[in-house]
Every structure is written in structure tokens, then in C-alpha cells.
Amino acid sequence: MLQFFYNAAPNPMKVALLLEELGLPYTPIPVDTRKGEQFAPAFLAVNPNGKVPAIVDGSVKVFDSNAILLYLADREARFVPALSNLQARAEMLSWLMFIASGVGPFSGQSVHFRHVAPEPREYALNRYDYEAHRHWRLLESLLANRHYVLGEDYTIVDMAFWGWVRLLPYVLGTGEGTWTHYPQLKRLLDEISARPAAQRAEALRTRHSFKTELDAESRRFMFPANERLTKD
Numbered sequence: 001m002l003q004f005f006y007n008a009a010p011n012p013m014k015v016a017l018l019l020e021e022l023g024l025p026y027t028p029i030p031v032d033t034r035k036g037e038q039f040a041p042a043f044l045a046v047n048p049n050g051k052v053p054a055i056v057d058g059s060v061k062v063f064d065s066n067a068i069l070l071y072l073a074d075r076e077a078r079f080v081p082a083l084s085n086l087q088a089r090a091e092m093l094s095w096l097m098f099i100a101s102g103v104g105p106f107s108g109q110s111v112h113f114r115h116v117a118p119e120p121r122e123y124a125l126n127r128y129d130y131e132a133h134r135h136w137r138l139l140e141s142l143l144a145n146r147h148y149v150l151g152e153d154y155t156i157v158d159m160a161f162w163g164w165v166r167l168l169p170y171v172l173g174t175g176e177g178t179w180t181h182y183p184q185l186k187r188l189l190d191e192i193s194a195r196p197a198a199q200r201a202e203a204l205r206t207r208h209s210f211k212t213e214l215d216a217e218s219r220r221f222m223f224p225a226n227e228r229l230t231k232d
């Protein structure tokens with residue numbers, strides 16, 4: 001059976017949503033990144049980058065959330081435009097990579113500098129917060145004229161979007177007031193979250209227990225770069 005290495009963070013949750021939408025049987029395998037399980041040799045053999053999500057599908061290993069979305073959707077020929085439809089395919093790839101290389105990383109760094117990094121952090125936080133807003137605003141404008149990110153059809157791009165938009169108030173540090181500025185994002189978030197597949201994806205984490213404390217040990221695993229700061 002397909003193995004899904006995951007935790008409850010945004011990138012694995014996109015893949016959980018697709019697996020549930022496809023109704024594929026899979027074994028969820030928790031990887032507790034706060035306990036350093038991402039560095040276990042058995043996991044690194046699946047994802048040499050040491051991050052979740054990753055999957056093993058028979059003899060095929062795939063890592064990186066958006067690569068997994070595309071791999072599974074193409075395999076099943078669902079939730080993506082057909083390979084023969086070059087125009088639709090190009091648009092899908094553009095927005096998928098926009099989320100992969102823009103929305104995700106800038107939102108992730110916003111979370112880090114807003115909620116985790118030590119002072120001084122004003123310069124870095126301003127940079128990432130600005131870019132996070134800029135990316136989300138682009139999607140907000142797009143969704144003012146389209147039901148889903150690619151138009152009429154619900155696709156893996158919406159699933160990639162859903163992984164991150166669920167956390168937008170936390171990402172931007174603006175609480176529930178966030179949605180006043182992003183009503184279209186909220187509309188699509190609510191629609192996707194109401195889908196049975198999304199509810200099953202959200203429930204997945206309750207089947208496993210993950211460490212919640214961000215103590216010194218977890219920080220060493222999660223932020224190994226910090227060690228360099230302690231050396232002369």
C-alpha cells in the first residue's frame with residue numbers, strides 16, 4: 001500500500017487532502033520533526049532532503065509536496081488538466097509553482113520570523129511579511145474573477161492553496177481580522193474545508209501524537225543553522 005510520511009504542517013496536509021480526494025488506500029506514517037525523526041536513515045532513504053511530506057508508491061519514491069500532488073494527480077488523471085491540453089497545463093504549472101516557490105516559502109518564513117526568531121527581527125519580518133501579503137493579494141485578486149485558482153475546475157492547485165490558507169491568520173499575525181482583507185481566500189478556504197475529504201485529512205493527525213513543545217531539543221532539530229551562531 002502507498003506509504004505517506006507526514007505531520008500536520010501545511011505541506012503534508014495538501015497531500016493528505018489529495019489522497020483523500022482520490023480515495024486511494026494509504027498508510028500514514030508520522031514523522032515527528034520536533035523529535036528529529038526526519039533525520040532517521042530510513043526516512044532519508046525516502047527523502048534525502050529530510051522533510052515531510054514524502055510518499056513511497058510501490059517502487060516509486062516521491063518527495064516535496066507539489067511534486068507529490070502532480071505525480072498522484074497525473075497517475076490518476078484527476079484534478080489536473082490532461083497532458084494534451086498544453087494551455088491549461090501551462091497555467092496549472094505556473095500557479096502550482098507560484099504556490100510552491102512563493103506562497104509556501106514566504107508564508108513559512110513569515111511564521112518563523114513572526115513567531116519563533118529572536119530579536120532583532122524587524123528587517124527579516126518586514127521582508128517576508130511584505131512578500132507573503134503580496135503573494136496572497138495576487139491570489140485574492142485572481143479569485144475575485146474565478147471560482148477556483150484555475151477557473152471552473154477544482155484542481156491540485158486549490159489543494160496546494162488549502163494547505164497554507166488554513167493558517168493565514170497565524171501566518172500574517174492578523175488573527176480573524178485577516179479575512180476582512182481576504183474575503184475571496186476565505187470563500188475558497190471554507191468551501192474546500194467543508195469537503196468530506198478535507199475533514200478526513202484534518203482528522204488524520206488525531207490518529208498519531210506529535211510533540212507539541214518547541215523546547216531546546218526541538219529547536220536543535222528544526223533550526224540547525226542556529227548552532228553556527230554559538231560558535232566563535
Ligand SMILES: N[C@@H](CCC(=O)N[C@@H](CS)C(=O)NCC(=O)O)C(=O)O
Pocket residue numbers: 009010011012033038050051052053063064065066104221222
Ligand atoms: N518544499 C518542501 C518543504 C517541506 C517542509 O518544509 N516540510 C516541513 C513541514 S511543512 C518540515 O518537514 N520541516 C522539518 C524540518 O525542516 O526539519 C515541500 O513542499 O514538501
